[in-house]
Amino acid sequence: MKKNKLKQIIIQITLLLCISFTAKAGGPLGIDHRLTRADTGIWSRNNQLFLEYSSVVVVLGESLWLGSDTRLGKTFWKSTDSMIMNAVGSAATKEVFRRERPSQGNDPNAWFKSSTDRSFPSGEVAHITAIITPFIAEYKNDNPFVWSLAVLPIYDGIARMKSQGHWQTDVLVGAALGAGIGLYNSSRDTPFSVAILPNAITIGFNKRF
Numbered sequence: 001m002k003k004n005k006l007k008q009i010i011i012q013i014t015l016l017l018c019i020s021f022t023a024k025a026g027g028p029l030g031i032d033h034r035l036t037r038a039d040t041g042i043w044s045r046n047n048q049l050f051l052e053y054s055s056v057v058v059v060l061g062e063s064l065w066l067g068s069d070t071r072l073g074k075t076f077w078k079s080t081d082s083m084i085m086n087a088v089g090s091a092a093t094k095e096v097f098r099r100e101r102p103s104q105g106n107d108p109n110a111w112f113k114s115s116t117d118r119s120f121p122s123g124e125v126a127h128i129t130a131i132i133t134p135f136i137a138e139y140k141n142d143n144p145f146v147w148s149l150a151v152l153p154i155y156d157g158i159a160r161m162k163s164q165g166h167w168q169t170d171v172l173v174g175a176a177l178g179a180g181i182g183l184y185n186s187s188r189d190t191p192f193s194v195a196i197l198p199n200a201i202t203i204g205f206n207k208r209f
């Protein structure tokens with residue numbers, strides 16, 4: 001029953017995301033348009049920030065707690081690497097393209113503006129996608145339910161557009177960037193963080209107490 005309900009939620013959110021792409025207006029793919037602002041309830045900015053910050057706490061906390069000797073622990077460390085690499089990559093990309101957000105004006109073709117214009121790509125969508133991708137890549141064959149994690153970037157992408165923080169292509173490129181970084185780190189046998197950090201950190205606190 002819970003699986004069916006979760007599937008229904010994922011389908012509904014995916015359809016809503018697809019519908020938001022249908023009105024052609026502008027941008028690199030001709031799909032960018034400003035949605036009517038709706039950032040209350042489930043779409044509130046507080047919920048968006050909670051998702052971002054709590055995901056950081058969970059990933060870092062579980063990495064340090066589990067260590068890198070187990071399959072799950074190593075996956076958390078790969079997720080940590082993806083999170084860090086995405087933060088750098090997203091910031092650099094935003095600095096290059098300097099695109100205005102929908103909240104700043106209704107022109108999806110406003111590129112290379114002020115250094116404070118940082119719409120492209122969506123760093124938050126890239127962040128959550130980069131975090132979940134190593135888990136999907138690692139466990140997709142053992143437990144297909146892991147695909148339900150995809151609801152997180154879908155939700156975040158819709159929320160960012162509804163709060164007029166991003167255009168449609170910002171969300172799509174953010175998701176692609178996060179997935180690419182996540183897949184790259186998933187393919188590595190040893191996470192970067194495990195290789196460069198002292199063994200006392202990556203061994204896992206659960207083994208000490």
